[in-house]
Amino acid sequence: QVLLVESGGGVVQPGTSLRLSCAASGFTFGNYGMHWVRQAPGKGLEWVAIISSDGRVTYTADSVKGRFTISRDNSRNTLYLQMSSLKAEDTAVYYCAKRDFQQWLDYWGQGTLVTVSS
């Protein structure tokens, strides 16, 4: 069965960096585009970034552009989100999600909490 497991969250100070990982199994990882979606405490879902199946094409939300970078290692079946210059408003649970035939998200990880606080 499809399994997505995020890791790397924690409590960090404003202005610092953090890298999230998402380990994928149960499907041919290299065949699918992948997304990061976040959810601030008590709030709704916010799309963060997408990467194509081969890693060549990426897009990020304007709210994180220039600070967050999505990448993947298909040999390790792992998705990454490199976050830098973190702000308090980046505090959220970060989910990785697999796209299906089009950009609906058919499988989600359990999420990892990032807290940006001094």
Added chain:
Amino acid sequence: EIVMTQSPATLSVSPGERATLSCRASESVGSSLAWYQQKPGQAPRLLIYGASTRATGIPDRFSGSGSGTEFTLIISSLQSEDFAVYYCQQYHRWPPLTFGGGTKVEIK
């Protein structure tokens, strides 16, 4: 960016009753609309894609309809496990993918 607006924000329904949730897009998204269910402390779960196609394993009491800018999710007879927050998401024109603000379905 396409703005998705869900209504109502909260829906109070008795078990066994029907729930009707709405989602409106700021411009036409065709049928490129998905619905997700999220329970407290859990990740979202895909319910519907293509506006009306149920995802694998989703009970037939969940049905989606609509196209263009107006969409509806109907839960025909609410079960205890259906009380949750529901989100719509468009994938017609991206980036960005955009989600509605959610509708919380609570027990009346």
